[in-house]
Amino acid sequence: MTSRSPRTLRPVRGPRERVHLRYFEPDKRARRVAAVAAVEVCFEDALPARRFSSYAGQRHTPGKYWAASTDRVLAYESFLESKWMKLLDFDAAVAAFSAQPFLIEGEDDEGRWVHTPDLFVRRHDGSALVVDVKHDKRIEVPAVVQQARRTEELCARIGWDYAMVGEPAPLRWATVSWLAGYRRPLRAGKPLVDPLLRLAHEPVAIGRLVSFQPVPELARSVVYHLLWHHELVFDPSRPLRDHTLVRAACHGSET
Incomplete structure (x- = not known):
């Protein structure tokens, strides 16, 4: 075998x-x-x-x-x-x-x-x-x-x-592009953060919130910064105006 x-x-x-x-x-x-x-x-x-380059006349x-x-x-x-x-x-x-x-x-x-x-x-x-x-x-x-x-x-x-x-929803883009101008770290307005968040313990209109401060123009920029960083929340389905209600994030979800 x-x-x-x-x-x-x-x-x-x-x-x-x-x-x-x-x-x-x-x-x-x-x-x-x-x-x-x-x-x-x-x-x-x-x-x-x-990589992509930039040149004159490109679309x-x-x-x-x-x-x-x-x-x-x-x-x-x-x-x-x-x-x-x-x-x-x-x-x-x-x-x-x-x-x-x-x-x-x-x-x-x-x-x-x-x-x-x-x-x-x-x-x-x-x-x-x-x-x-x-x-x-x-x-x-x-x-x-x-x-x-x-x-x-x-x-x-x-x-x-x-x-x-494709193109984002017009209202959302308008809101985000506006707030994006305030996304960078705070400098002069940093001391206003805690007072503004305390004042927003309950829902309050943006116009009224900034009027509580000695320099409303500076307070407004801080409010927009806090909205960008979600420390203040609001209803993004509506246009952002002075009568928009905002609230400190630690007290709940969007108004």
Whole structure:
């Protein structure tokens, strides 16, 4: 009887990962991670995965935005993108966010694809949101729809939320853009913080609240600063006016 050579068990190979994310760490080191491991990466701290230049005659208006929530300066590619940076910066649920956080290198039944999302958002509860910003007229373009579908499917697999956004609601944008002018740290008005919060123990109109102070003009800027930082709360579904009721946050939710 002839002896047979023993069989060699071959390792069972799982399906090949077809999507990877390329990104830069805060120390500028380039990294590449499989989608299945992306949930472990703090993309809110990542440097931009791509650069964009400014030149005469271009349609977009690139620039930089200082985020009060993280004390970081972030580059944006368009004015619309800067609007959403302000909206996220104002959102009390948002802990941090980054711009152009990673480059997606994917492959599916339709072929290879690449995409760099506009924003990555980390919420205080640890959850994450990936945002693409598109002008309203482009959201229904077939190539944009396909890109959004692929990105949303990827995010769902990782455990992130996904949103494609256009122009923000006019009232919300008007309120947030106004308050954003008062988001920086206080200087001369800092001593007014505690008195104003005490006076707002119960709901009080902004006009009446500032009138209690010797210098109403300075008090008004402090009130707007406290509204931005959610130390004073109000009803954001209504226009911000002198008769808007505000209240110290420690005494409940929005008025």
